[in-house]
Amino acid sequence: xxxxxxxxxxxxxxxxxxxxxxxxxxxxxxxxxxxxxxxxxxxxxxxxxxxxxxxxxxxxxxxxxxxxxxxxxxxxxxxxxxxxxxxxxxxxxxxxxxxxxxxxxxxxxxxxxx
Amino acid sequence: xxxxxxxxxxxxxxxxxxxxxxxxxxxxxxxxxxxxxxxxxxxxxxxxxxxxxxxxxxxxxxxxxxxxxxxxxxxxxxxxxxxxxxxxxxxxxxxxxxxxxxxxxxxxxxxxxx
DNA sequence: TGTTTATATAAAATTAATTTTATATTTTAT
DNA sequence: ATAAAATATAAAATTAATTTTATATAAACA
Numbered sequence: 001x002x003x004x005x006x007x008x009x010x011x012x013x014x015x016x017x018x019x020x021x022x023x024x025x026x027x028x029x030x031x032x033x034x035x036x037x038x039x040x041x042x043x044x045x046x047x048x049x050x051x052x053x054x055x056x057x058x059x060x061x062x063x064x065x066x067x068x069x070x071x072x073x074x075x076x077x078x079x080x081x082x083x084x085x086x087x088x089x090x091x092x093x094x095x096x097x098x099x100x101x102x103x104x105x106x107x108x109x110x111x112x113x114x
Numbered sequence: 115x116x117x118x119x120x121x122x123x124x125x126x127x128x129x130x131x132x133x134x135x136x137x138x139x140x141x142x143x144x145x146x147x148x149x150x151x152x153x154x155x156x157x158x159x160x161x162x163x164x165x166x167x168x169x170x171x172x173x174x175x176x177x178x179x180x181x182x183x184x185x186x187x188x189x190x191x192x193x194x195x196x197x198x199x200x201x202x203x204x205x206x207x208x209x210x211x212x213x214x215x216x217x218x219x220x221x222x223x224x225x226x227x228x
Numbered sequence: 229t230g231t232t233t234a235t236a237t238a239a240a241a242t243t244a245a246t247t248t249t250a251t252a253t254t255t256t257a258t
Numbered sequence: 259a260t261a262a263a264a265t266a267t268a269a270a271a272t273t274a275a276t277t278t279t280a281t282a283t284a285a286a287c288a
Contacts, residue, residue, distance in 0.1 A: 001128060001203075005131070011119075012120075012125075013245095029264080029265090030265060042249080042250095042265090042266080050245095064254065065263095079197075088118070148234095156279080159236055177286075178234050178235075178285040
């Protein structure tokens with residue numbers, strides 16, 4: 001029962017739904033998400049923790065980055081996450097994606113300089 | 115987005131999941147649920163309100179009773195509710211059903227007396 | 229009509245979740 | 259080695275959700 005409650009609780013917050021939507025197309029590190037949502041890092045880490053605790057995302061450490069991606073390893077979570085992604089209008093996360101893309105461009109610039 | 119959040123929030127509470135499970139086989143009035151869960155009436159009304167706000171149950175007034183039942187009128191809610199009902203072990207609500215049955219027996223007794 | 233029953237709701241008290249601020253840890257780069 | 263970057267976590271502050279207590283309303287009954 002608690003496992004189920006944790007999943008629903010994790011999904012009942014705007015910031016966390018925005019994070020899931022950002023992770024729709026793959027893995028991101030914490031700093032990507034901070035840049036995209038334009039909120040402070042400890043807050044992002046907190047929400048990533050809630051999502052991970054509920055088993056909706058998983059992480060791996062790569063160098064000094066911690067990369068997160070969706071974990072839809074069972075049919076129930078898969079359906080839930082698919083529903084969420086489908087139901088969230090693009091409108092809601094338009095600005096998030098803009099900021100993320102801008103952040104990526106700057107990353108690329110830096111890489112080209114090296 | 116808020117609608118989705120309200121649905122998940124409604125589902126992220128033990129009392130409310132127990133109520134949904136009680137409503138699995140049909141309509142119940144508030145006093146049935148109070149008897150089954152063995153918690154005070156304003157608390158039950160509060161949780162019924164949360165579930166109804168989220169569109170997961172609906173009510174109709176009949177005499178002095180307010181009867182509630184599951185509202186799975188769209189495919190997404192239907193799936194969610196089905197998943198919840200399937201995932202909640204009978205164990206969790208065994209006592210609830212016992213108390214509900216005892217309450218029903220007493221109701222019948224009273225009717226027979228009349 | 230006055231009383232009882234079923235329910236809702238408001239207000240206060242309590243508990244839980246979130247946010248912010250400050251700091252610690254780990255990894256990489258200088 | 260030192261400094262900087264990325265992240266986590268602890269503590270405090272804030273906000274939100276839940277629970278309790280008290281009361282109001284409406285329907286049915288004596």
